Amino acid sequence: MNVQVETPEALDVDSEGGFRSGVIRLLGSWRLAGIAIPFLILFIVLSVWSGPFLSTTNLINILDQQCAFLAIAAAGTLVLVAGGLDLSVGAIYGLTAVVSGELAEHHSPFIAIGVALLVGLGVGLVNGMIVAFLKINPLIATLAMSFVIGGVALRVSNNNLIVLSQNSGFYKFANVQLWSIPSAVWIVLVFVVILALLLARTTFGRYVIASGGNAEAARLAGVRVNQIRIITYALSGLAAGLGGVIDTSRLLSAQATGGGPTLTFTVLAGIVVGGTSIAGGEGSVPRTTIGVLFIALIGNGFNLLNINTLYQQIVLGLILLAAVSIDVWARKRRR
């Protein structure tokens, strides 16, 4: 196909555009700065105010505690960018935690880990198919699913706290030290990097962005929107499963109600604070990671500075409002 048309005005592809387009181009990095700068400020403030904060133990401890959140939020970013929402991650986390816990008591750690991950993936797949094929609003669909999953988790564990012994190979999964950093952190790091690249550098990522940005246009351009969305839910389920397994191995205990709404909404807060739009169509996994850690730092800081935790909630709520307001403002500017 060779279309040659009059006035083939040479197109200087990398030339600087007008002021407006320059501003818009900055928006991507501007969004990154929007979370990175507050994060750095908070980090410096905490380092100055609280002695124990900057210790390696404390920092690694924060990362270790945030493993599940980071993995789930990374996958949740993809769901949100594709125009969906997954409110069932807390429940899936609880289910996979008790499944892996029950299995680890009597079976090899590989079975416990493998089955739990498959359960997470499977539930995510079901979520995706409900949303895509039954065309139920994702908020309602995954909320309903979270009740179902939560019930199943209670059934699996008979509503008991499962406690494991430290000797099992299962314990090693999350607690082997490599350069004095636990394996849980390494696993999640790899998982998050893969998802980040998946969204930013692959055709799949482009399709995710297109599906959330304008589903109709994406479909007419040949993107299989339903399929893409189902995959994002499956990844979200898998991530919740990974989080459940890691925390069960890390803490050697599991409970059906371990994750719940608190986990779901903390993760969502992290994603939104990271500047991913709840309306879909744009977002970034690295920003989400910073967002989740930002919230974790607030929690850690309040603890170290001995401030009543109720203020922590108030502050988190206000930050969330600010993040969403900025997103709305940025979207309006673009029109």
Add this chain to the structure above:
Amino acid sequence: MSTGNIEEAPRSAATSSGGDLVVTGVSKRYGGVPALSDVSLTITPGTVHALVGENGAGKSTLGKIISGVISPDEGTMTLGGEHLSFKSPREALAHGIVTIAQELAIVPGLSVAENVYLGVEASTVGFVRRRESRRRFRELAKTVGFELSPDRRAGSLSIADQQKVEIMRALSRNTSIVVMDEPTAALSGNETAALHKIIRSLARDGKSVVLISHFLSEVLALADVITTLRDGHLIRTVDAKDANEESLIEGMLGRSLLTAFPEKATPDEERAIVLEVEHLKAPGVNDCSFVLHESEILGIAGLVGAGRSELARAIFRDSKVSGGTVRLKGTELAGHSPSRSIRRGLVFIPESRKEMGLLVGRSVKENISLSRLDLVSRFGWIAGIRERRKVTELMNAVTVKAASIRTPVSMLSGGNQQKLMFARSVMCSPSVLIADEPTRGVDVGSKRAIYDILTEMAASGMGVVVISSDLEEVLGLAHRVLVMRHGRIITELSGERMNEQAVLAAAFTESSSEGTDS
């Protein structure tokens, strides 16, 4: 129902603010493209005043200006001597001007009576006086002669009955002028007849009706005065008794040639068939058959709502096809997804690029390569350099002007956005391209560039289908023209017989009640 019977209508004095609606020198532009230029007319109480013209002639724009939906760039309106300047339909409503649009504005969950009195409920300290509402409703229903139960849920009514609800709402608000935009487009024969009766009775009661309609027979039967518009200009205003279908069509014709078209390659009858559509049935498409050859540009003309876009989407396998076959280069397109159609070599450029075509917030690059990312990636990994090179090449080919390939599409002009859709299509190297309204909202310069692109694509062997409401465009580009009406292909025109007169005659002449059987 001549124009002189205002005084005889007792209601009019009480309900309408009265007097003529005088529109003087009204102009409206959309992004530099004039939609209405220096139009003046007078609407007298007690008359049905029809606005006729081709698609895009400016009749709906004029209707919207009168009803306050949009405000004119220039010109004035007065009602009974009082100067009007509406900032919203609400203000027009306050002056007794009401619109009944094609898209109905009823609340489906409320009852008929509640819809009619929405916002002006009879109430005592906030509590709706239901009995009082119902009594007022019955009175109103009796005067207009509708049989509607006040307690039915409005959402459960037929379109015609919902329209009645809107009309009753209009009448319950001391209306003097009712603007109706294509009121019978969605109605069956009986319902149309009923609505015609209502329109006449409105005029008899001293109200004016501004009737915008595609159906010339309807216009001739109902209107007292007919204004013909063409290209945003008022051609003439005549008494209905002095007009007939021929004279009206003649008035709509004869547009000045604003744009030059690229020279047509001589169609070659011997060329292979690339697209074969047989007895295709889908929502809005009724038993359509046609063939398309290599290097041929086929135009599809027809009025808005004639089923042109629906046909395109059915061929593209984007709507539920209930019967018939589509063969692309001999193989049947049996899939049910656009993605499969694209991979087989059929590409579709939808009519509204912002809603159905583009990811407005994303970059030029991402928008162009979306359909064929496989060409610039390996194992799902996008090769940045290859993508940039390919996109730049395509942008040069279709002359998209953008600051950079990373510029968000929202920053581009309409013409460049549309060219971008072509760049995406070219990247798919299809054997058939269907372009729906390829130059809508595009400036004259870009129009010419798009015509060149379409011609080049055809010259390279592609079969091209151009759907357009711009008749001049269809005739200027196409080797053959299909005219659609009510979901059917009414006629095929080529060679000598392919002219504006023939197309308009085929698209317009049937009566509005024809829609019942389709």
